[in-house]
Structure formats: C-alpha cells, structure tokens
Amino acid sequence: GNSVTQMEGPVTLSEEAFLTINCTYTATGYPSLFWYVQYPGEGLQLLLKATKADDKGSNKGFEATYRKETTSFHLEKGSVQVSDSAVYFCALSDPQETSGSRLTFGEGTQLTVNP
C-alpha cells in the first residue's frame, strides 16, 4: 500500500537557520505530493503541493521538489522564523484518485524555532 515516511522530530532551530524536513514515499502509481502545516490548536492547512515529477511547490518561503527517481519530497526553507513553529505533515494522494483525494500522511515533524 501507499506510505509516507518523514524524518523523525522534533526539530529545534534558531531563527534564520536553514530548514530541511525529509520526506520519502511509496506508491504504486503517480501520486500528487503535499505538505500540510498544523499550527497549535488548529487543523491542517495546505502549505504547498506538486502534481508531477520535477514540479516544485512553493509558498511562504517554503519549497519542495517532486523527485520521482528518489521518491522524495523534502521540505526546505532558507531562513525560518519563530512563526514557522508548527507540525509539518508530508502527504500523498491515492494514485487511483485523480483528484488527489484520500491523502496518506506521514507521521508529522514538530518544528520549534527559537528567537
């Protein structure tokens, strides 16, 4: 079946540090890939997505590139802020669902950014 594996957390960084959160996946088809963010006390929000190989999703300074050859979708940000502190989830769509519904999630990575 489909699966998503994220780097283990928690991750603690100082403000303006470089961030990488690793994500690899297993899927039988050609999934769409997503990063969702969960701020304290809130539900998940879409951060960025990529729908095919070599696509780069970007939003709010975060980027991730769909790498089919390494089945990866690592999240990066060049300079994190305290307000980026949250839990980040990598997810993939069900390849049988062309709309990208029925998401499979990774375990989530807690990021804390200190001033």
Place this chain on the structure above:
Amino acid sequence: DADVTQTPRNRITKTGKRIMLECSQTKGHDRMYWYRQDPGLGLRLIYYSFDVKDINKGEISDGYSVSRQAQAKFSLSLESAIPNQTALYFCATSDFRTGRAFFGQGTRLTVV
C-alpha cells in the same frame, strides 16, 4: 466563520458510552473525510464519503460508523467507546478538481 466546523471541540466520555462527533462544511464540496491523529502516527483515515449516497471505509474503520446526512454534514459515531479511541479527530473536505483538502479544527476525545 470556519469553512469546516467540528463539534464538540473537546469531549471526555466513559468506556462503553455512545458518542457522536459532528462536522459541517460551507465549501460546497461533495467529498468529506474523518481522520484520527495520534502522536507519532500522523493522520489515519477512518471513513470517507464522495457524495451523500456514498460511504467508504478507510484504513481504521473498526469501532466507528458514519452518517452523511446532507452534502454539508458528515458525522462520526463511536457506538461503544474504548480508551484506545482517545485521540484527536479531524473532519476534512476536498475539492475534486484540485485535490486540496480543508480541515476542521479537530475534536479532542478522551475515553476514560
């Protein structure tokens, strides 16, 4: 107002009790989902519905049931709650055109 609203936000119940979690949405989406979040396990799909007459089991449906009362409403029931159902529950909708999902703020359920 939130696009996806869950009630209650927090609930403590006793083992063996029946409990219903409710979800309503104003996105106009046909597709709705219930997920469960446990620490270190990400989100796992309990049930999903692609329209009012369509209900499907997810990966962890045992011990749960759902009802899709209308396009905008999708409720999750625990017929006889047990302590290992203690978790954070999320309702979500999705846009079939883009695949983007919209989540409620979650219901924290504790079964004692």
